[in-house]
Amino acid sequence: MTTLVTGGAGYIGSHAVYALLDRGSPVVVLDNLSTGIRAQVGEVAAFVQGDVADRALLKRTILDYGVNAVIHFAGSIVVPESVADPIGYYENNVSKSRELIAACLETGVKRFIFSSTAAVYAEDAVQPLEEGARKVPISPYARSKLMTEWMLEDVSRVHDFRYHILRYFNVAGADPKGRTGQSHPVATHLMKRAAMVALGRLPHLDIFGTDYPTPDGTGVRDYIHVSDLAAAHLLALDALEAGAPSTVYNCGYGRGFSVREVAKGVERVIGHALPVREGPRRLGDPPVLISDPSRIKMALGWKPRYDDIDTIIRSAIDWERRFNA
Numbered sequence: 589m590t591t592l593v594t595g596g597a598g599y600i601g602s603h604a605v606y607a608l609l610d611r612g613s614p615v616v617v618l619d620n621l622s623t624g625i626r627a628q629v630g631e632v633a634a635f636v637q638g639d640v641a642d643r644a645l646l647k648r649t650i651l652d653y654g655v656n657a658v659i660h661f662a663g664s665i666v667v668p669e670s671v672a673d674p675i676g677y678y679e680n681n682v683s684k685s686r687e688l689i690a691a692c693l694e695t696g697v698k699r700f701i702f703s704s705t706a707a708v709y710a711e712d713a714v715q716p717l718e719e720g721a722r723k724v725p726i727s728p729y730a731r732s733k734l735m736t737e738w739m740l741e742d743v744s745r746v747h748d749f750r751y752h753i754l755r756y757f758n759v760a761g762a763d764p765k766g767r768t769g770q771s772h773p774v775a776t777h778l779m780k781r782a783a784m785v786a787l788g789r790l791p792h793l794d795i796f797g798t799d800y801p802t803p804d805g806t807g808v809r810d811y812i813h814v815s816d817l818a819a820a821h822l823l824a825l826d827a828l829e830a831g832a833p834s835t836v837y838n839c840g841y842g843r844g845f846s847v848r849e850v851a852k853g854v855e856r857v858i859g860h861a862l863p864v865r866e867g868p869r870r871l872g873d874p875p876v877l878i879s880d881p882s883r884i885k886m887a888l889g890w891k892p893r894y895d896d897i898d899t900i901i902r903s904a905i906d907w908e909r910r911f912n913a
């Protein structure tokens with residue numbers, strides 16, 4: 589009864605791997621190491637280097653390890669990159685997911701957890717966002733995620749195959765035990781960049797847009813600690829094992845922080861001022877993204893442990909310090 593974690597050497601995937609191992613659940617990681625880092629999951633998990641699109645390798649891995657469930661993290665995640673390279677994104681996020689789902693059907697794997705995104709919702713949808721809110725993904729990245737959601741839906745209608753789709757809001761922070769964290773060398777995320785500024789590795793934090801229709805003019809996001817998100821995956825997995833029907837869940841805390849509020853939080857944590865530079869909006873950034881997490885709380889009993897902005901910031905800075913040491 590092993591769980592196959594694709595993209596398990598990446599940021600969120602590695603947290604899920606540790607969460608599974610911490611409770612004694614057998615895991616095999618499949619990662620092509622295009623952005624993942626082998627050391628991120630150390631020697632603790634069984635590791636297969638390879639691609640999700642390699643059907644023969646997948647089937648061998650599933651049979652060799654007795655895999656009965658898949659958590660599919662592998663994919664490309666940078667929105668502007670997806671605009672510049674749509675074919676690459678549809679290849680990595682849609683075509684390869686298709687191969688993985690097909691391999692599951694061929695080998696009798698009936699349970700599947702999929703990483704989706706809050707970016708599938710329409711920009712003018714009512715906040716906080718419920719799972720049923722209107723979907724209008726605008727970037728190839730978001731569209732590729734919604735396409736795979738549809739694929740899962742269609743497949744589960746005609747096969748003995750159930751899924752849970754988790755739509756992530758803004759994932760941040762790092763493993764409280766310091767085993768893994770955000771290690772991607774190209775930092776675009778606010779929390780990662782703020783941690784780098786806090787440690788003097790970037791000269792200042794850019795604030796992208798101060799004229800949004802928000803209380804302080806800067807973008808508002810629902811930051812969720814990556815360990816709470818990893819825990820949500822385990823609950824989703826257990827629910828599928830127990831026979832729960834295929835469902836979509838938002839993963840966020842249901843409250844938002846502006847860019848300025850995050851910067852203030854960093855100042856509280858480090859005890860001195862954070863250099864910031866105000867600039868124009870970043871193309872494609874919506875003003876506000878806040879989840880309604882009622883469904884996952886009710887259906888899966890998800891209880892966040894790290895819903896505190898200073899805790900999230902502190903863990904991001906701790907990891908940044910360790911990562912670069």
Ligand code: UD1
Nearest residue numbers: 666705706707757758776777778781794795796807847873
């Ligand atoms: C992130 C995810 C996206 C996901 C979304 C869900 C990535 C690359 N992005 O996007 O996949 O769908 O969450 O909510 O994984 N900002 C600054 N200065 C910076 C960086 C960011 O002001 O240096 C601002 C942005 O304009 C935005 C907020 O901070 O208002 C968060 O930005 P970011 O951390 O990049 O995440 P999202 O763009 O929201």
